[in-house]
Amino acid sequence: MLSVLAAFVHHLAAFTLVSALVAEHLLFDRRAARPDRRLQVVDAVYGASAGLLLLAGLARVFYFEKGAAYYFANPYFVTKLVLFIAVALLSAYPTLTFLRWRHTPEVTPAQGRW
Numbered sequence: 540m541l542s543v544l545a546a547f548v549h550h551l552a553a554f555t556l557v558s559a560l561v562a563e564h565l566l567f568d569r570r571a572a573r574p575d576r577r578l579q580v581v582d583a584v585y586g587a588s589a590g591l592l593l594l595a596g597l598a599r600v601f602y603f604e605k606g607a608a609y610y611f612a613n614p615y616f617v618t619k620l621v622l623f624i625a626v627a628l629l630s631a632y633p634t635l636t637f638l639r640w641r642h643t644p645e646v647t648p649a650q651g652r653w
Contacts, residue, residue, distance in 0.1 A: 556585060
């Protein structure tokens with residue numbers, strides 16, 4: 540039963556992550572003079588779902604399913620994990636920018652560009 544729960548949480552986090560990414564894309568407006576606070580909330584949901592996705596996935600790898608030896612011997616799995624971590628590191632810059640905007644009453648067009 541725990542295996543099913545881990546799989547459910549893993550898939551729920553994956554769908555939440557994709558939904559948050561789409562919402563961020565739709566909320567981000569380069570022409571806006573004022574930062575949208577919803578963007579920061581959605582970015583927090585994005586980060587939380589990414590963390591939950593990683594934790595649930597690692598739980599499935601190490602404690603459920605076929606075992607860590609099986610997964611880490613698969614080059615496609617290792618590539619997927621490395622790409623996931625790379626995207627997580629790349630998403631740190633926009634997250635830090637959104638956090639800085641909390642204290643900014645206005646966003647200039649130069650700040651809206653990356």
